[in-house]
Structures are given as C-alpha cells and as structure tokens.
Amino acid sequence: MNTTALTPLTARRGGPLQGRVRVPGDKSISHRALILAAMAVGESTVTGLLESEDVLNTAKAMSALGAKVDRDKDGVWRVRGVGVGGFAEPEAPLDFGNSGTGCRLVIGAVAGCPIKASFDGDASLRKRPMRRILDPLEKMGAQVLEQAEGGRLPLTLQGARDPLPLEYESQVPSAQLKSAVLLAGLAAPGETTVIEAEATRDHTERLLKHFGAKIVSKPHGELGRRITLQGQPELEPADVTVPADPSSAAFPMVAALIVPGSDVVFENVMMNPLRTGLFTTLKEMGAKIEVVEKRDGGAEEVADLRVTTSQLKGVEVPPERAPAMIDEYLILGVAAAFANGTTRMRGLKELRVKESDRLEATADMLRVNGIAVEIEGDDLIVHGKGSVQGGGEVKTHMDHRIAMSALVMGLASEQPVRIDDSAFIATSFPDFTGLMRGLGADLA
Numbered sequence: 001m002n003t004t005a006l007t008p009l010t011a012r013r014g015g016p017l018q019g020r021v022r023v024p025g026d027k028s029i030s031h032r033a034l035i036l037a038a039m040a041v042g043e044s045t046v047t048g049l050l051e052s053e054d055v056l057n058t059a060k061a062m063s064a065l066g067a068k069v070d071r072d073k074d075g076v077w078r079v080r081g082v083g084v085g086g087f088a089e090p091e092a093p094l095d096f097g098n099s100g101t102g103c104r105l106v107i108g109a110v111a112g113c114p115i116k117a118s119f120d121g122d123a124s125l126r127k128r129p130m131r132r133i134l135d136p137l138e139k140m141g142a143q144v145l146e147q148a149e150g151g152r153l154p155l156t157l158q159g160a161r162d163p164l165p166l167e168y169e170s171q172v173p174s175a176q177l178k179s180a181v182l183l184a185g186l187a188a189p190g191e192t193t194v195i196e197a198e199a200t201r202d203h204t205e206r207l208l209k210h211f212g213a214k215i216v217s218k219p220h221g222e223l224g225r226r227i228t229l230q231g232q233p234e235l236e237p238a239d240v241t242v243p244a245d246p247s248s249a250a251f252p253m254v255a256a257l258i259v260p261g262s263d264v265v266f267e268n269v270m271m272n273p274l275r276t277g278l279f280t281t282l283k284e285m286g287a288k289i290e291v292v293e294k295r296d297g298g299a300e301e302v303a304d305l306r307v308t309t310s311q312l313k314g315v316e317v318p319p320e321r322a323p324a325m326i327d328e329y330l331i332l333g334v335a336a337a338f339a340n341g342t343t344r345m346r347g348l349k350e351l352r353v354k355e356s357d358r359l360e361a362t363a364d365m366l367r368v369n370g371i372a373v374e375i376e377g378d379d380l381i382v383h384g385k386g387s388v389q390g391g392g393e394v395k396t397h398m399d400h401r402i403a404m405s406a407l408v409m410g411l412a413s414e415q416p417v418r419i420d421d422s423a424f425i426a427t428s429f430p431d432f433t434g435l436m437r438g439l440g441a442d443l444a
C-alpha cells in the first residue's frame with residue numbers, strides 16, 4: 001500500500017440510489033478458504049474469493065509457505081495444499097499489509113509447523129495487539145524469537161516441532177484468536193479446545209468441517225461456545241463458494257436507508273447469525289430491510305435483501321450483540337446520526353484495537369460533521385436529529401471502514417463530506433466507489 005500520497009475523496013448529496021448489486025465475497029471466509037486449502041492434501045477451488053488487498057496478502061503468504069496458488073481466467077482460485085504441518089520455511093518475511101485476520105490466522109497455522117517465519121504489516125497493523133494469540137500459541141510449543149514492544153509486529157516465530165494440544169479459555173471475544181488456536185491445534189495430537197464466553201463468528205469451525213476435520217461446537221454458559229477439534233486430521237481438498245460479505249453490504253445498505261427515494265436489492269448476502277447484528281439493529285431502528293429470497297448457500301445461508309429509504313429512530317444496542325456486528329459500529333454511527341433520538345451502543349472495548357481506535361474515530365467522524373456524540377467508558381452515544389449538517393473533513397487513520405462510513409454520510413448530509421484518503425478502501429472493498437456510483441452516488 002502506498003501511504004505517501006493521499007487520495008482524498010468527497011461525497012455529495014444527489015438523487016436516490018437505485019439498482020441491484022452483489023457486493024464482493026466475504027473477507028473472513030476468503031482468508032480461511034485460502035488457508036485451509038493450503039493445509040489440505042490436493043487441489044481445492046475457491047469461487048467468489050474477495051480479491052482485496054488483505055486477502056491477496058494471505059494468498060501470497062500461502063504461496064510463500066509452499067502451497068500452489070493460481071487464479072483461473074474465469075476468476076476461480078485453485079490451491080494445491082501441502083497438508084497439515086507441511087508448510088515450507090518462507091524465504092522472506094510475510095507481509096500482511098493492513099490485515100489483522102490474515103496475519104493472526106497465518107501465525108496460528110505456522111505455529112504448528114516446524115519452521116521459522118517472520119511476520120510484518122503496515123503502520124496500522126504494527127500497532128495491533130498480537131500477545132493475545134502468542135500466549136496460547138507459546139503454550140502449544142511455538143517460540144517467539146523476535147518481537148516489537150508488547151509482542152507486536154514485526155515478529156519472528158519458530159513453530160513447534162511437536163505441537164501440544166491445548167484447552168484454552170479465551171479472555172477476549174475474538175474470532176481471530178479462536179481461529180489461530182484451532183489452526184495451530186490441527187497439527188497437535190489429541191483434542192484442542194477453545195472456550196469462548198461470547199460466541200464469535202464461526203467460519204473457521206464451519207470450514208474446518210467442510211475440509212473434513214472433526215470439530216464439535218457446544219453451547220457454553222449463557223452466550224458462549226466450547227469448540228473441540230480433533231488434531232492431526234488429513235484435510236481433504238474442498239470447493240468453497242464465498243457468499244457476499246454482509247460487512248461490505250452494510251455501507252450501501254445504510255446509504256439506501258438515508259438517501260431519500262432509494263430502493264436497492266442486495267444479492268446473495270451471507271446471513272450467518274453471528275454476522276447479522278447490524279441488520280437486527282437497523283430493523284429495530286425502523287429500517288425497511290426485506291428478505292426477498294433466502295437460500296442455502298452451501299456452508300452458509302444467504303439471502304437477497306431489498307432496502308428502501310426509512311426514517312430511523314434511536315435505539316439502545318446491547319453489549320452482547322457486539323461480536324455479531326463488531327465491524328459495523330462505524331456505519332451504525334452514521335445511521336444513528338440520521339435517526340431521530342439517541343442511540344446508545346454498549347460494550348465496544350474491542351473497537352479500540354482495530355485498524356484504528358474506532359471508538360474515538362467514530363466520535364470524531366460524527367463530531368466534525370455536526371453531530372453531538374459522547375463516549376462513556378466503552379459506550380458510544382450518538383444524538384441523532386434526523387438530519388446531518390456535514391461539511392467536515394474526516395481523517396481515515398489507515399482504516400477502510402472509516403473511509404466508507406464517512407462517504408456514506410456525505411451522500412445524505414446537507415454539505416459534502418470529504419475524506420483525507422480513500423486508498424485503504426481497497427483492503428476490503430476494492431470497487432466500493434464504482435459500485436456506489438453505479439447506484440447513483442456522487443463520489444468525486
């Protein structure tokens with residue numbers, strides 16, 4: 001990513017948004033499909049892979065670790081895997097750019113192999129906590145040879161020669177942490193168990209099953225899961241079809257809700273209940289989101305959704321919903337700004353350790369555009385007035401979701417909204433501006 005030259009972009013109020021769109025493939029599933037295919041024996045295919053910078057960095061890492069990764073002319077990805085424990089030592093440091101998911105999951109996968117590998121990322125990723133995954137991985141036999149302060153990137157890991165299984169009670173609600181331990185556990189004999197107090201997205205579990213692993217997930221306590229993986233399976237190659245990413249759909253969806261006269265159909269959106277917290281919240285706010293058709297999309301249920309402009313009202317968002325919408329609070333902040341009344345979003349601690357401090361960033365994005373916002377502990381409180389003044393310039397802090405949220409806000413605010421840099425949108429949604437312009441958005 002070229003971080004020297006900034007590429008600002010401005011969103012202006014215009015006509016209604018209308019049309020039928022399919023947003024790109026789910027980012028979480030795309031990373032996992034590549035990693036598991038690289039750990040299977042034989043050739044897997046991935047159709048509908050999200051071809052964004054984050055995912056392409058994972059694809060490069062899989063090649064550097066010895067898998068054969070190719071893209072057909074028709075866009076299908078073919079991965080010839082090396083088997084569990086079979087990664088080769090990479091010649092150069094693995095660079096994950098802006099991607100926490102790619103980096104943490106691959107560290108987990110490498111931790112179970114007897115190789116040394118170095119991991120790095122951009123300035124945003126270098127600030128993010130890695131100790132949360134390194135602690136359990138060290139218990140499984142991996143050794144951290146070099147690390148920046150606090151266990152951050154860049155770091156060098158010696159994977160375990162004889163990986164140990166682990167029973168791990170996770171202290172943070174993080175699917176990346178759960179996945180790192182499970183991927184390391186693939187190479188360990190016996191059972192590796194992750195206990196989470198609050199269930200997080202379960203794509204790793206679903207895909208592990210799809211690739212032939214034995215894995216059982218049971219309820220644990222009121223909100224949690226206990227997930228047990230049988231180690232040392234021979235993963236079978238599989239075909240994965242990636243559904244549309246609900247976290248990407250969130251941006252044009254909120255745009256359709258707040259731009260007067262809009263009517264947009266979103267095709268094939270993944271409806272995994274551990275990802276649809278935003279849809280639930282928007283409906284509670286009065287959003288017209290209609291399920292046109294539901295289908296079984298293989299490992300995940302998918303639906304076509306029709307979204308029409310709606311007058312929204314403020315709501316309270318409970319903390320236990322956070323894992324099912326952890327990446328959606330920025331765009332929910334925009335919806336809340338256009339709602340009538342106060343929206344209180346509770347329990348947002350994890351937002352502080354994403355690509356940026358998203359709790360502060362959401363507050364700043366809204367404040368520079370005339371919205372009254374408070375942060376109380378881990379809660380974000382947005383005082384919506386039914387309309388937004390706009391006119392602000394939003395700092396994006398190398399964070400794609402700030403960039404897209406601020407642009408959506410500008411499509412319905414009285415004055416245009418400008419972002420300082422649109423480059424990082426490419427990490428998760430490379431054709432965001434093209435898709436939005438196709439619906440009628442004024443982005444220039």
Ligand SMILES: O=C(O)C1=C[C@@H](OP(=O)(O)O)[C@@H](O)[C@H](O)C1
Binds near residue numbers: 100176177179
């Ligand atoms: O596992 C994943 O694919 C992801 C998990 C979440 O991160 P955490 O595990 O850090 O909560 C989320 O924010 C990220 O965009 C993708």
Ligand SMILES: C=C(OP(=O)(O)O)C(=O)O
Binds near residue numbers: 101428
């Ligand atoms: C937090 C995100 O991704 P990652 O952790 O993979 O950088 C995100 O996409 O919002």
